[in-house]
Amino acid sequence: MSDWAAVERELDRWSETARTATLWWRDDDAAARTPALDRLLALAERAALPLALAVIPQAAEAGLADRLADRSPGIRVLQHGFAHRNNAQPDAKKCELVATAQRPEIADELRQGLALLAELCGGRMVAALVPPWNRIDAGLVAELPALGFAGLSTYKARSSAEPVPGLRQINCHVDIMQWRPQRRFLGTAAALRLLVDHLEARRTGTADPEEATGILTHHAVHDEDAWRFLEDLLTRLAGHPACRFVTAEALFAAQNASVPASSPLSASGVA
Template sequence: MNAFADLDRELARWADEGLEPRLFLRDDDATNPSQELDRLIALARRHLAPVLLAIIPADATPALAARIATEPLVTPCVHGYAHRRHTPDTEKAVELGGDRDVDEVLAELRAGRARLQDLFGSRLSGILVPPWNRIAPAVAARVHEAGFSALSTHSWRPTGTRLSELNTHIDIVDWHGGRKGRSLDWTIAETRRRLGEARVRGGPPVGILSHHLVHDESAWATLDGLLSYLTGDKGLVLRRAGDLLAAQASAGQ
């Protein structure tokens, strides 16, 4: 089956049901300016695609703040604290949880948010992106106490937070297959699948996830091809994370 034709049919179903797809792009693990970050920003400019840039507070530098200060398409947000696991190697990696006391985790998050506020000022989003997209339920239930206004993980699974959630669903890196970039055909098919899931849920936002520092040429080509198809061929507009959260708030979601 043709993945592009399948996606076209899915988009037609959205139109038939009076729904409009709302997509956004999140990129994780930023700390410093780099050639890879420059490439991501150039891609964002080319497709007029806003980027929610998840930044690791413990390692973030003033140079990164200076680099994106004049990039209106890039919105910084907090990515945990140090992206350091607090679980045994035999378990899935978690920073915001593990065997740590919740108050300890929240104190760390407050410190991380304060550090990024010093670097980025009012441009800093209130969104928290947990490292590895994982957060212990006990932390999620209280993360608003650390000053955050929203949470962004991956897929549809609930976290137990009282905050709004703006999650990603389409990861262009195959982490279990050698950390290689997914093919464009796979990514188009996954976009169709995730949009189908969103449609039956009434049309919540669908997020694309990238990691500029680990992209191989396949990942870059796939991200470029996906955005080109969505924003060029199909005429869709990628949204700003803040605008999507504001729309959720006004709708009482």
């Protein structure tokens, strides 16, 4: 069986049980208008799919907001940390969002970042935090609602839909990039295995069935293989009757992310 056939088979199993596989698309590390960003947004517009763009507040430029204002109705902005700065100890994995005891100013930075992006991006802003490197101190998570955040997104299947009261967590599960030992496209077989594994885990109940499956991209570092795969993936998923792409607003509004197959869909399968 081919890698793509395995995806089709898994989605067909969702159809057989009258369920719809909800998905979402998050892209990290946006800050400026670049040729790679233009290519990403053009792909989202061509596919008519919603995209959650994780923007670094301290680095965000007016040109980015101008590009989004120009068109891109399905694009929403999430907050990607503050400066994408590593604040971890030398022997620890990279992490910007460390404990406030280690970096007392982190709470003020997050508030400032939220205000910066709200001013820059206006109604496109969704108050959800995407930690750089997908890492955040557990104690800081508890502070996020008081800082103005309604959502949190990291990587791999969540352990709780609401890690603290008032905070909705929706993660990503399919990173199409390989980071070590060489930064490049992960490969079709490996990327599709991640997709099938999470969909199967949701369907069988070994992962939270209500957590939408997240596609994670990083436009600034895509090679041509990554771009080609992404376009193929989005086209195939959007065209399958068992799939529905969900907007960032719906995801982080603490609504049920599991949608009955009989629910009305737009022509592009977008919620």
